[in-house]
Amino acid sequence: MARSPGKARPASGSDKPLLAVLRGERRDPPPMWLMRQAGRYLPEYRKLREHKGSFLDLVYDSDAAAEVTLQPLERFAFDAAILFSDILIVPFAIGQNLSFVAGEGPRLTPSLASADLDSLTPSLTRLEPVYETVRKVKARLSPEVALIGFAGAPWTVATYMVAGQASRDQAEPRRLAYSDPERFSAIVERIEAVTFDYLSGQIEAGAEVIQLFDSWAGSLAPEQFERWVIAPTARLVDRLNAEYPHVPLIGFPKGAGSKLRSYVERTGVDCVGLDETVDPAWAHRELPPGFPVQGNLDPLALLAGGDRMRDSVRRIIDALRDRPHIFNLGHGILPDTPIGNVEQLVALVKGAE
Secondary structure: OOOOOOOOOOOOOOOOHHHHHHOOOOOOOOOEOOOOOOOOOOHHHHHHHHHHOOHHHHHHOHHHHHHHHHHHHHHOOOOEEEOOOOOOHHHHHHOOEEEEEOOOEEEEEOOOOOOOHHHOOOOHHHHHHHHHHHHHHHHHOOOOOEEEEEEEOHHHHHHHHHHOOOOOOOHHHHHHHHHOHHHHHHHHHHHHHHHHHHHHHHHHHOOOEEEEEEOOHHHOOHHHHHHHHHHHHHHHHHHHHHHOOOOOEEEEEOOOHHHHHHHHHHHOOOEEEOOOOOOHHHHHHHOOOOOOEEEEEOHHHHHHOHHHHHHHHHHHHHHOOOOOEEEEEOOOOOOOOOHHHHHHHHHHHHOOO
């Protein structure tokens, strides 16, 4: 069974601030990292990406991917590094072809809207370069900084596998989940199995925390959310808890809204990420006392900077002052975010401004 919300992890022997919060401690100032902190807003990333060519080539070059993972730590006093990779490495390992089209995003072929899952030829060796990236980052990371591994949660990965690409409302995978739940369930179960292997490999290589990104969780009706977000996540968390009891798990069900409490109570994650639409005061009232939360500055507030950002940061920190809190964005940092705004944000959260 999934771990009860608010139940502390066993002590890991580490005093890293982010790990302490995930064990249920309150730290002031709160530890922080930013989703997509390794990426396009950094000129050094853009330079390396231009040199390497395709996004997938960059992910699969372990030396380059480790460099990208560490780039933001060289500029900012973040409390965690997050592995540079992509959630679609799992369907690539399951057997779909993966490419990234400039200006349009990822493509998976054949899409499972029409193709048979059993027609795919799995290749788990496609996961190995990611483990090597984790090992290289771990060897170079400062001792006070935690290393976060990640994967897409089963529902979100399934939406890409069925549609073959991102979609605005996930209509095609949602339609398949209603019309042929047995077939959709088989897809989700395959994703669960490979995701467990993938996250196990990251942990064995040195990841100390895992985040599950459920970027499209908000597109589902409540009963579908229970079936395709909560249930698969809970099964995956149960397996990871049994195998790696010292490794905390952060769930990020973007768009879940009022379903967040059920997600926390039933999946067994150790911390929940709040997207920017969630009122942190509401989250503090509604979520179990002492349960760690992560978030949730609007990436556009960071883009704007100045007084607007300062007010938003203070409101979030004040609302979550009485519970374990990891400061983060409500979603990924935007590519045109000024470096100076990130510097201001770090100073605000760390109490230097």
